[in-house]
Amino acid sequence: MSTLGGWSGCEEDAIYRLLVPLKPPRGHAFHVDMGTSTKDTPERKASLRVELQCTCMREQLAEDMLCFLHHPEKELRERQAPSLLGTLCTGPYLDTDKTSCWLQIVLKRAWAVMPQSTHCCLTVLPSGHSCNLRLTHASGSTIRIEMLFGVKQGNSYIFLS
Numbered sequence: 001m002s003t004l005g006g007w008s009g010c011e012e013d014a015i016y017r018l019l020v021p022l023k024p025p026r027g028h029a030f031h032v033d034m035g036t037s038t039k040d041t042p043e044r045k046a047s048l049r050v051e052l053q054c055t056c057m058r059e060q061l062a063e064d065m066l067c068f069l070h071h072p073e074k075e076l077r078e079r080q081a082p083s084l085l086g087t088l089c090t091g092p093y094l095d096t097d098k099t100s101c102w103l104q105i106v107l108k109r110a111w112a113v114m115p116q117s118t119h120c121c122l123t124v125l126p127s128g129h130s131c132n133l134r135l136t137h138a139s140g141s142t143i144r145i146e147m148l149f150g151v152k153q154g155n156s157y158i159f160l161s
């Protein structure tokens with residue numbers, strides 16, 4: 001995880017914006033689809049299309065993974081976690097709502113076992129389609145963290161809305 005850009009001072013909380021780079025897990029590929037701009041939405045929105053990839057070759061190399069494309073569905077269900085298409089996607093596209101929900105759960109669990117959690121409290125703030133957190137220190141000071149999803153394209157990142 002890398003920080004994206006500074007912080008903006010606000011009377012209550014300092015706000016940090018974090019870029020969360022998304023990388024496709026094994027057996028998946030990501031494709032960025034740029035939407036078209038219209039009069040109502042002049043800003044083009046980027047969506048992430050998820051595609052399954054054949055991993056039969058890797059399977060033969062004794063990597064412990066079944067091919068999502070070529071293995072019988074029954075065996076896949078029994079032996080392997082579902083693909084992103086069956087969990088965090090809506091249709092072929094990565095769903096940022098589902099992804100931020102999942103990230104919030106992961107973060108809460110991870111925070112609970114961090115030594116910092118003894119003097120700092122993590123709160124997930126209600127948010128439509130991004131992941132917003134607040135850290136409250138025992139002293140009362142707070143920090144707000146906004147997490148933005150991005151995908152690497154060449155040397156830069158494209159943000160998902």
Ligand SMILES: [Zn+2]
Binds near residue numbers: 057069070071
């Ligand atoms: Zn295959």
